[in-house]
Amino acid sequence: MRDSLAAIVLAGGLGTRLRSAVRDLPKAMAPVRGEPFLAHVLRFWRKQGVGQFILALGYKNQDISGYFGNSFEGARVSYSIEEKQLGTGGAILKAFQFVSPHQQNFLVFNGDTLVTVDFQALLKEHQAKGSEMTIVGAPFLDGVDRYASINADSDGRVLDFSNSDSRVRSAGAYLIQRAALENLGHAEETNLSLESDLLPQMISRKNKIYVFRSEASFLDIGVPKDYLRAEDFIA
Numbered sequence: 001m002r003d004s005l006a007a008i009v010l011a012g013g014l015g016t017r018l019r020s021a022v023r024d025l026p027k028a029m030a031p032v033r034g035e036p037f038l039a040h041v042l043r044f045w046r047k048q049g050v051g052q053f054i055l056a057l058g059y060k061n062q063d064i065s066g067y068f069g070n071s072f073e074g075a076r077v078s079y080s081i082e083e084k085q086l087g088t089g090g091a092i093l094k095a096f097q098f099v100s101p102h103q104q105n106f107l108v109f110n111g112d113t114l115v116t117v118d119f120q121a122l123l124k125e126h127q128a129k130g131s132e133m134t135i136v137g138a139p140f141l142d143g144v145d146r147y148a149s150i151n152a153d154s155d156g157r158v159l160d161f162s163n164s165d166s167r168v169r170s171a172g173a174y175l176i177q178r179a180a181l182e183n184l185g186h187a188e189e190t191n192l193s194l195e196s197d198l199l200p201q202m203i204s205r206k207n208k209i210y211v212f213r214s215e216a217s218f219l220d221i222g223v224p225k226d227y228l229r230a231e232d233f234i235a
Contacts, residue, residue, distance in 0.1 A: 004050075005051055005106070006050070006052040006054060006100065007045055007050045007106065008054045008056055008092055008099070009042070010108065010109070011026065011027075011038060011055055011110075011111030011112070012082055012085075026059055026060045027222065028112050029064060030112075032221075032231060033231055033234050036067065037221055038111045038112075041113075045109070046072065046074070046075050051074075053072060053075055054078050054095045055079050055080070056080045056082070056092070057081055058082040058085060061079070065079050080098060086189060086190070087192050088192075088195070089192030089196075089198040090186075092181070093190075099178060101178075105175055105178070106178065107174065108174040108176060109174070110172040113173075113218070113220040113222075115171040115173050115216050115219075117136050117173060121212075122134060122136065122175055125210070125212055126210070129208070131175075131177070131208050131209065132176070132207045133177065133202065133207065133209045134174065134175045134210050134211070135174055135209065135211050135212065136172075136174070136211075136212050137168040137211040138168070138169050147171075149168075150169065155210075156211050156213065157210055159203070168211060180207055184201065184202075
């Protein structure tokens with residue numbers, strides 16, 4: 001069990017854009033078909049082989065930990081609790097301590113998004129390219145200001161995130177080689193963005209970051225109009 005695939009799940013956001021539809025709940029706990037949306041997300045990844053979920057939490061973390069406890073459908077659940085907002089990058093670095101040192105690779109994804117990517121295909125490409133981080137890329141998505149635009153070369157190696165004309169967007173799921181996060185040199189509990197701080201630093205250090213272009217279905221419940229699609233999406 002100690003080497004079963006681990007996933008850091010980012011579920012610490014305030015969810016302010018969703019408050020008009022879901023009040024007094026962390027965003028990932030928004031109900032969909034009788035369960036929190038996060039339960040559907042974890043169930044998908046559990047079927048993909050994840051054996052440990054590390055939930056990176058902040059806002060109303062007791063609502064989430066109280067619901068899921070220490071296991072979910074046979075997978076272990078542990079918690080990385082932020083006393084202050086750390087941003088996506090800071091949350092990942094804090095939660096990273098819970099990833100077993102025996103694990104060469106681990107997943108990171110958002111608790112309020114679901115991309116139905118084939119993990120085995122993702123892992124195969126990640127290993128074939130010797131990638132230190134592989135970003136799941138979705139086709140062009142409406143609401144481009146909400147998603148990072150990925151500028152990559154013909155082989156899929158990520159060059160930067162500044163090309164607003166790119167037709168590939170980050171789907172918020174990453175397969176990461178543990179060595180890529182080690183020795184980044186940030187102070188513990190520093191507020192950092194994955195896309196604005198950590199990824200540019202890794203690119204400047206010539207880390208091998210690739211995009212895995214996927215046609216998988218994608219849903220982000222971050223705004224009310226997309227949350228209203230969740231019932232049909234999960235069905």
